[in-house]
Amino acid sequence: MKESFWGVFIVMLGVISVAFIFFFQNVTNTDEQNHILLKEITEAAMYDAVDLASYRTTGIVRIDREKFVENFIRRYAESVTIGNTYKVDIYDVHETPPKVSLRISSTLESNVTEEIMEYEISNRLDAILETPY
Numbered sequence: 825m826k827e828s829f830w831g832v833f834i835v836m837l838g839v840i841s842v843a844f845i846f847f848f849q850n851v852t853n854t855d856e857q858n859h860i861l862l863k864e865i866t867e868a869a870m871y872d873a874v875d876l877a878s879y880r881t882t883g884i885v886r887i888d889r890e891k892f893v894e895n896f897i898r899r900y901a902e903s904v905t906i907g908n909t910y911k912v913d914i915y916d917v918h919e920t921p922p923k924v925s926l927r928i929s930s931t932l933e934s935n936v937t938e939e940i941m942e943y944e945i946s947n948r949l950d951a952i953l954e955t956p957y
Contacts, residue, residue: 887954
């Protein structure tokens with residue numbers, strides 16, 4: 825009888841450990857995915873938003889604000905996980921020199937136990953477009 829309780833204890837401990845590993849792996853993967861997507865998509869949207877007509881006439885690199893926002897939202901919407909809720913905050917877009925400040929917040933739901941837990945992961949990025957001479 826005593827050994828069977830130990831067996832049940834070890835099985836329950838294994839189930840709880842796997843649940844915690846699954847929970848923290850989900851949080852870590854979401855945070856890493858959001859950060860990498862934010863960096864890559866911001867860079868690509870800034871290159872797409874470069875105003876070539878202005879560069880050819882004046883030689884100054886500048887981006888178009890509306891074009892950047894449009895490209896960023898489109899690219900980010902194509903790349904994210906469907907099951908999560910995202911909030912995009914674009915704080916600052918300077919056209920000359922090209923500088924952008926963004927924050928992406930995602931709300932995740934998890935039900936490791938009987939109750940549903942919601943938590944928010946937020947990533948912030950300040951990017952400056954650098955060009956070689």
